[in-house]
Structures are given as C-alpha cells and as structure tokens.
Amino acid sequence: MKFGLRYASLGRYANGPAALELAQAAEAAGFDSIWTVEHVVVPHGYQSRYPYSETGRMGAGLEDFPIPDPLIWLAYIAAATRSLKLGTAILILPQRxxxxxxxxxxxxxxxxxxxxxLLGIGVGWLAEEFASLGIPFEDRGPRTDEYVAAMRALWSQERASFAGRFVSFRDVFCRPLPAGGRIPIIVGGDTRAAARRAGRLGDGTFRPAAGRWSCWTRCGAPPSRRDAIRPTSRSRSRRRPIRPRSRRSPGEA
Known part of the structure; x- marks a missing residue:
C-alpha cells in the first residue's frame, strides 16, 4: 500500500516556501504522491451543490480562498523533489x-x-464556474471523453491527428512527448457515470468520498496497457463518509 497527500496546494501551502517544505517533508517521510485540486474561479453565491459534503458547500462554506493552478504548483515542487509522484485530484478537464x-x-x-x-481528471460540478469560462455545462461528459482521446493521440503519435466533435487536428507535432508515450489518467467521481468512464478510459479511478481515506485504484486493462498502470495509492482525507449516489442525478455527466 502506498500513501499520498491530498489537498496539498491549499491553505498555507498555496505559498511557495511552504509548498516546497511540504513536498520535501512528504518525500523524506516516504509518501508516494502529492495531489492538488482545481477551480479556476469560485463564483460568489453559487447554487450548484458540492457533491462531496453533507452541507453542499466546499471549503467549509468559504468562497474566497487561494486555489493555485495545479500544473504550475506541481511544476514548482517537482524541481525540489526527486521521486514524489505529482497528481491532480482533480483537473476539471472539460474546462480546458x-x-x-x-x-x-x-x-x-x-x-x-x-x-x-498522475493525471486525475473529472467532469466538474460547479455550473456557475463553467458559465464564467463560457463553456457549456451540459456536454461536459462527452467533451471529457473526447478530450482524453485527443490528449492520448498527442502523447502517443509521432505526428498526431484527431477528428472529433469538440477538437480536431491533423499532422501535428507536440513535443516533448511524455515518457513511454502516455500519462496515467485517473478518473474521479462517485457516480455511475464516473465509474463507467473509468472503466472505458481510465488507468484508475479516484474515489473522493471514501470516509477518512480517499483512494485511487487501478482499472483492468488489455495486456498492452497494463505496464502503464500504477499500483494502488491512498491519500489522507478529512471528509466524513458520504453515501455514493446510486441513481443518475440531473447534474451527472
């Protein structure tokens, strides 16, 4: 079993010196991974219900708190660590x-x-954030599926081409390529749609509402993909147990 630190980029660790201190201490203590979160904006007075809290609000009800860009934050700490896995939990892919x-x-x-x-992705839940970015909330599910396929084409093909409903490109070079031509994609969410997406597209699934522990586990895959799948990793969470949704909700994608 391997352990990681979740919500690592929030609070005092949104600041550079504290972020480096945390990452280096985690690596020295033997943690396997460190994980960030993402919201580009948090609209004041949002009405969307946060699905991983009994109150329906994130951040103990706060709206105005720093949430650094996850990839920039991870790049910053990567330079000060050697082996710590760098995870997003999650990147809101259809907004990008x-x-x-x-x-x-x-x-x-x-x-x-x-x-x-470790690229943890999700479809997002905050409709007002999508509106602020000018991106349709309703099609975030199929948009996410297509974006995963497009990114994998860019990572794995020498001269990449892709044609889809939301994104298309032909005969492009995208360098540098990731090691081995792929990045493990961990699909987050506690809905049936998220579980189906993880089974179809993911290298693993990230369960954000598993009591005191949040964990990601590897998904089954064809033999050609198994060497790219990482072992199970668990990360600390302070959440209370939330019952997984058994029915498809109106906001599910």
Missing part, C-alpha cells in the same frame, strides 16, 4: 483546451524526469 493541456502535462512529466505525473 485539450491540446494546450496535453502540452502542459507532457512538459511537466518531461521536466520532472518522467513517469511521475
């Missing part, structure tokens, strides 16, 4: 340009020495 994101993630992997990045 997949080509730019593929480039940024591959660059992080390359600069960190290779095979250190």
């Amino acid at each position: 340009n997949p080509v730019v994101t593929a480039k940024a993630v591959a660059t992080l992997d390359h600069l960190a020495g290779g095979r250190r990045v």
Whole structure:
C-alpha cells in the first residue's frame, strides 16, 4: 500500500516556501504522491451543490480562498523533489483546451524526469464556474471523453491527428512527448457515470468520498496497457463518509 497527500496546494501551502517544505517533508517521510485540486474561479453565491459534503458547500462554506493552478504548483515542487509522484485530484478537464493541456502535462512529466505525473481528471460540478469560462455545462461528459482521446493521440503519435466533435487536428507535432508515450489518467467521481468512464478510459479511478481515506485504484486493462498502470495509492482525507449516489442525478455527466 502506498500513501499520498491530498489537498496539498491549499491553505498555507498555496505559498511557495511552504509548498516546497511540504513536498520535501512528504518525500523524506516516504509518501508516494502529492495531489492538488482545481477551480479556476469560485463564483460568489453559487447554487450548484458540492457533491462531496453533507452541507453542499466546499471549503467549509468559504468562497474566497487561494486555489493555485495545479500544473504550475506541481511544476514548482517537482524541481525540489526527486521521486514524489505529482497528481491532480482533480483537473476539471472539460474546462480546458485539450491540446494546450496535453502540452502542459507532457512538459511537466518531461521536466520532472518522467513517469511521475498522475493525471486525475473529472467532469466538474460547479455550473456557475463553467458559465464564467463560457463553456457549456451540459456536454461536459462527452467533451471529457473526447478530450482524453485527443490528449492520448498527442502523447502517443509521432505526428498526431484527431477528428472529433469538440477538437480536431491533423499532422501535428507536440513535443516533448511524455515518457513511454502516455500519462496515467485517473478518473474521479462517485457516480455511475464516473465509474463507467473509468472503466472505458481510465488507468484508475479516484474515489473522493471514501470516509477518512480517499483512494485511487487501478482499472483492468488489455495486456498492452497494463505496464502503464500504477499500483494502488491512498491519500489522507478529512471528509466524513458520504453515501455514493446510486441513481443518475440531473447534474451527472
């Protein structure tokens, strides 16, 4: 069993010196991984229900608190560590340009020495945040599926091409490539849709509401992909147990 630190980029660790201190201490103590979170903006007075809290609000109800960009924060601590895995828990993928994101993630992997990045992704839940970014909330599920396929094409093909509903490109070079031509993708969420997405597309699944522990576990895969799947990793969480949703909710994607 391997352990990681979750919510590592929040609170006092949003600041540079404290972030480095935390990452180096975690590595020295034998932790396997460190994980960030993401929200580009938190709209004041949002009405969307946070699915991982009994109150329906995140951050103990706070709205105004620092949430650094996860990839930039991880790049910062990567330079001060040697083996600590660098995870996002999660990156809200449908809010991002997949080509730019593929480039940024591959660059992080390359600069960190290779095979250190664990890309946790999710579809998001905060409709008001999507509206602030000018991105449709309703199609975030199929958008996420397509973005995963497009990013994997950029990471694995020498001259990449992809044609989809939301993103298309033809005969492009995207360098540097990640080590081994892939980044492990961990699919977050506690809904049936998230579980199905993890089974179809993921190298693992991230369960954010598993009592005191949040964990990601590897998914089954064809033999050609098994060498890219990481062992089970668990990370500390202070959440109370939340009952997984058994029915599809209106906001599920």
